[in-house]
Structures are given as structure tokens and as C-alpha cells.
Amino acid sequence: MTAPSLKHWLQTSALATVLSLGCAAAIAQSEASSIKRIDPSNFNITEDEISDIRSQMQAAVDGNHIAGALILVGNDDGIGMLESVGTQGPEDDTPVDAQTIFRIYSMTKPVVSVAAMSLVEDGLLSVEDPVSKYIPEFGSLEIIDNETGEITPAENTMTVEHLLTHKSGIVQGIFAGGTKLGELYSEAVNTDGSMSNAELAAAIGNLPMLFEPGTAWHYGHSTDVLGAVLEVAAGQPLDEILNERIFEPLNMDETTFYVPSEKSSRIAQPIHGAMADYTIERPQLSGGGGLNSTTEDYIRFANMLLNDGEYRGSRILDKETLDWMREERLTPEVSREYFFYGNRGGWSMGFHLQPVPGHDGSSFGWRGIGGTLFLVDQENDMFMLYMEQKRGGPRGAPFDNNIAQRVVYEAIAD
Template sequence: MLPRRAALTLVAGAAATGLARPAAAQGDLQRAARPEDVGLARDRLARIPAWLQAEVEANRIPGAVVAIGRGSRLAMLEAVGFRDRDAKAPMQRDSLFQIASMTKPVTSLAAMMLVEEGRLMLWHPVSRYIPEFKETKVGTERAPLEREPTVLDLLRHTSGLTYGALPVPGGAGVHPVQEAYGTAKVNDLGQTGAEFAANIARQPLMAQPGTLWEYSHSTDVLGRVVEVASGQPLDAFFQERILGPLGMADTAFWVPPEKAARLAAAQVDPVTNRRQAMLPVTDRPKWFWGGQGLVSTAGDYVRLCQMFLNGGRLGEAQLVSRRTVALMASDHQPPGVQFGPGLLRLFGGLAPAPVTGYGFGLGFAVRTLEGRSPVPGNVGDYFWAGAFGTYFWIDPKEELYAVLMLQGPSDRVQYRYAMRQLVYGALS
């Protein structure tokens, strides 16, 4: 086990890695002089950028940035391929990526900060913060609720909410509740967060709260709960309470003009012959989606990972207590919970279900068994990913985290598998 170092200074030349930050954010991340200093084999670690470069040359991805840390030191931060293949613009270590659902852990963290302050309670019904949920019904038959969805249900995706029709290969068609979402334009970007929450509360739930794990708009609703409980817009809360204290200077819900040239672009996918549709991120949105929407860099996201690995602290900034981090990284799926038929098609061997050895905590999937999953890891590791190709995981037992930033592949699950294999294969 590596010794834990909670306060280390940035090494000389950190600006070249994209990790230099204002003085208040320093004292927390150090670049390892050699991979061997943190228990990683240099030659095996080199397989990772080589593999990504091969994927670029095979035209399967435009490019990527990968970051790996152990203990309190960064072992790798490498850029490969193109930020924009069409423009032949090279990928840079500070390239900006739409991280999609990797926004969810940030929103979940925001909620847990409010829980620690007594301004939010996990067992409270959602209707305490969004009154429209008091009248929500279940199914197209509009059955009454057996109990109201709670804040805990939002965090663990057991609220009964769903997404609209997800583009899952081989999917089993569109559920009637998803059709209702489409008719009601639940995803309309022209809404405010308050309008979205009221709109989705008028639609039926897919199942009774607590009975079904369904990947859903739950975290988007949670984002609105954070706004109500804190009295701040979600972007302002993030900046003041999370992004600013952690020194995540390039992470936001939109990209200002002076940074727009750093945005990574998806390419035409060779499998689907289409380009991944991305969100518009160069203008300030009306609705700050708690479940997606952030733009970030690998260098920024490792700061979030390091904070979680440190038990809620990064340098002088303590966002939550170590016991809150432990609670978030514990399996919260209720006994007997059911799963939709598209689960394995969407998440593969990293699906948060007993069949893969994973459960779900308060914002991310949590490993519960050594076996069953097709990829290496340890009981207690936790992760999440984004629909546009981004992925991260944190392994407390190995004091390890890894972040993969890429944009737009249709077969994104295979990159999550390969990253796991290659990173654990580099442990010495």
C-alpha cells in the first residue's frame, strides 16, 4: 500500500502538464518523477498511449487524453491523435471534452455537501423541494404511488424516472413512458431547470420508487433539488463550492470564446458512418443539467478524482468528510431491485448489477465482488462514464485513479474495458 500524502507541492514544469493552478489550489498534486516511484512499470504503462495511437491510425477514434494517478502523484498525462481530425489539429493535454454523464458525480457531490450541512436529507421526498412530484403517478395507467420518490432514489437511480429512448444497439423498443417523455419534450434545451423539473414530474414514472434501477433523468432532477436547497443556480454552486476550491479552472457548463479552439471534436464514426451529435456548449445554457452538460479537461477531472481518493480533501480544500465519501462509494441498491432489459446492452460487463459484480452508490457504480466482471479491479472501486466516450474510475485499495477523455466512438464500452486491462497490467 502506498503511503497517503494529502499535501504535496506541484513539481517544476507542472504548467506543461496542464496542472498549474492559482496558489490557493496548489499543494495537492505532484507529477511522479518516474512511474516506478508509484508502483507502475514504465514499459507496461507505455502500452496505453501506444494502444490509443493504434486506434487513431485505424480511424476508430480521432484522439484521446489519458491520465493516471497513484497515491497523491500523477503518473501519466498524455495526449494522442487529433483534437479535430477534419482540421488535422493535434490533441493537447488541456483539450476540452464534453463529459456528459461524468457530470453526475459532481452533482451527487454537491447534494452530499448539502446533506452534511443539514440543508438536504436523503430520506426526504423529492416533493419537499419540487412540489410537482407530490402528484406524480406510475405507468400509463397512472397508478398511485406506494411511496414518494426520495432524494436517495435520485442519487441511486431508483426514483422510477427514466430517460427518453436511448440509442442502444439491439434495444427492445421504446417504453410507453419514454414515449410520453418525447411527446412532452422533456429534453427541450429551451427549458429552465425549474421548468424541466415541473415538466418531468407531470409524466408517469416507469415503476414504483425503489423497485427498479433505471438509468434516468434522476440526476438532472437532483440538480434542481440542489438549486432549491442551496438557493443558487447549479453553475454558481459548482463554481463556488466545488470547481473553484479544487482548482478545476477549465470545467464549466459552457465554453467561453477564448477557450473554444480547445474543444475536442467527434469524427465520422466508421461503424455507424455518422458523427456523434454533441451538445451546444459555446453559449450559456438556460438549463444546467445535473446529469450531463459539463465540459472539462483530463487535468481538471483528476483533481476531482484525487479529492475523492483523499477522502474528500484536496490541499487545503475539504469538500466533504471521509465518511461521506465512504457512504457515496457504498452499494445502495435495495434488496430485490429489478433491472431493465437493456441494462447489459448499454453498460456491458460494467453494468451496475449483481450479475457483473457491481452495485450502485450515490453517484457512481461500485464494485461489490472480485469476480463476475470481465475487467480487473478491487471490491470498493467506483466509476462512471459519459455517453460521448469519457470514463474514470477510482480504486481506493490500490490508491489509484484513471481518466480517459475521448469524443464520439460508437463502441465506447470497449475503451472502458481496455483501459482497465492496460492500467492494472502496469501495476508492478
């Protein structure tokens, strides 16, 4: 049937009315705000506790640690706590709100990891695939002894799963300072966004790894390389992959690698430390830390994870895939020498597994180096977000993402 005849048939069929109403309802639902307020008692949080949390946040603003911040707790029923203090920047009188745009840095990693597993579901990728299948430079892996500088051929093959779990042996200059490998990264890998994903991955593939893939955990450029792998596997740039598989279905239309100049007035700015200007487009679409987002948008992603891969009728991942992603990957034979949290918590295929204070279960999520945090806790049927922008500055802030997580759980447990 041709397009004109199909249109005519729809217009003349009684079924057209039903379809039109259904489509309109679906569009209205997808475009509705992700913030529906419900009583905080749904999370066992009292108004006094909210007031105390807000006062601590305000103290961080008054003490010149941050310009502003936002915290929320919600679930599929709605948002039980949403508090914001301060402004979007040190020279900006605009209050922080759910439309403020934050550099979420490493909170990009779970998004890209979910996209990777979406490709796995579609048969375009396997977690068992060698990275060299997509990035040939990883075909002749070498391992460096950071104490002696000796470089030897690798015995293990690096796989996509190693990228997802940070067990690849790939590091990052900022986390390898003072070492021979750190020097090699500084010489070969540009971190200013001037390299495309493919160029950055190729440069890293030509460097030695810190350890045999699969034997230890180390934070670094693994998810940046994963982004390059996805581009080859899907035959699309990373931003198109994320738009098609996550952002458009969830209506996350303000989560982007680069911010249009007309939205620049909504970008949060730090008091301390320099942050990249993401209104200037560069070749790299960093899967490890390049996204900007709003609270309104990221709620949708967190809610989808809490709801086993689905949000308001849009399924991003099958529940079984998400369950697989959340399994512990720091098994006893994997070294935790470089793990940020020692023997506490763990790591899955894309998420930090965080122990929940006072509970047997655990939450999963991650944070950004600019001060942001999200976590999903299915046992307590909640997700939380904390948004601020800070790089450095004086120590002893009365509120930050670590304190945010602690006080929320203290309130829930009371």
C-alpha cells in the same frame, strides 16, 4: 473594527507577515498544476506496458475511430502515467493534452452528487426529503405499466436518495425507446437544453414513473431532477452551487456548463456523431450531463475522492459522508432488470461501484457517453482518467474507455 482600521492593523502587526506568507503559500499551492509526474513503477506499470497502451490508442486514431485521446493514472503523490495521441478533432492539428476541453457528459453526475451531499452536511438538504418538497409536481406520483399502458397512483414517496441512486422510477427517452413511457418523455421533455432545470423537473414530475421509487434501478434524468432540487434547497443556480462548493475550492476553473468562445479552439471534436455546441448558452444547466472539463481539472476532483474528500488542504466532504456515499445501494430487494451490468458491480449515492479485476475490492466512478471515463480505487491507491470524444461510428475500435480500464488493471496486476 472597520475595514480601513483592520487593514492598518494588519500592515503594522508582526502577525501580518506570517498571515501574508501563509496566504500566499496557500494560493500558490491551490493554483499549482494538478500534474506532477512520478515514476510509473509507483503503480507497478512498466515503460513497455505504457508503450503497448499507447500503441493501442494510436491504432484507434489510425483506424479513424477517434481523432485523439488521453489516459492517465495517478494518486496523491503524482501522475505515474499520462499518454496522449492524436489531435483535438478531425480537422484540427492541435495535439490532445491536459488542457483540451472535453464534454464529459455523465461524469457530471458524480460532481452534482458530491454537491448534494455538501448541502446535506450543511443542513440544507436531507436524503430522506421527499422530492415534492422542492418540486411540487412530484407530489402526486403515478406508475405506468409499460406493457399495458395502465397508469395507477404510486404507493411509495420519491426521495432525494432515490434520485442519487437512480432508484426513482425516472427514465430518459433514449433508454426507453419503443415504450409508451418513452413516447411520453419525447412529447414532454426537451433534451436540447431549452428547458431550465426547474421546467424540466416539473415536466418529468407530471409524467408517470416506470416503477415504484426504491424498488429498481434505471438510468435516466434522476440527476437532472436532483440539480433542480439543489437549486431550490440552496436558493442558487446550479452553476453557482458547483462553483462555490467544488470548483473554486479545488481551483477547477475550466469546468463549466458552457465554454467561453475564446476557449472554443481547445474543445475536442468527434470524427463520428454530432455533439452539442457548448459555446452556445442555453437555459438548462444539466446536472445529469452538461459539464465540460479538462484532464487538468478533473484530476483534482478524482484526487479529492481518493483522498477521502480533501485535496491540497481544501475539504469538500467529510470522510464519513464520502464513506456513506460509497455504500452499495443495489441491495437484494432492488431489481437489476435495467442495470447496465446485470449482476456485476453496483451503485451507490452518486457512483458506479465497479468490480476490480483480480482484487477483492472495488473502484467507483462513472463514464460519459462521449467516451470519457474516471475511476477511483482506494485499495490500489490510484485514480485513472480516459478522455476521448466519440458518438457512434464503426464498431470494433482497438481502444475505448472499456479497454482503457482493462489494460490499466492488467498492467497494475502484472
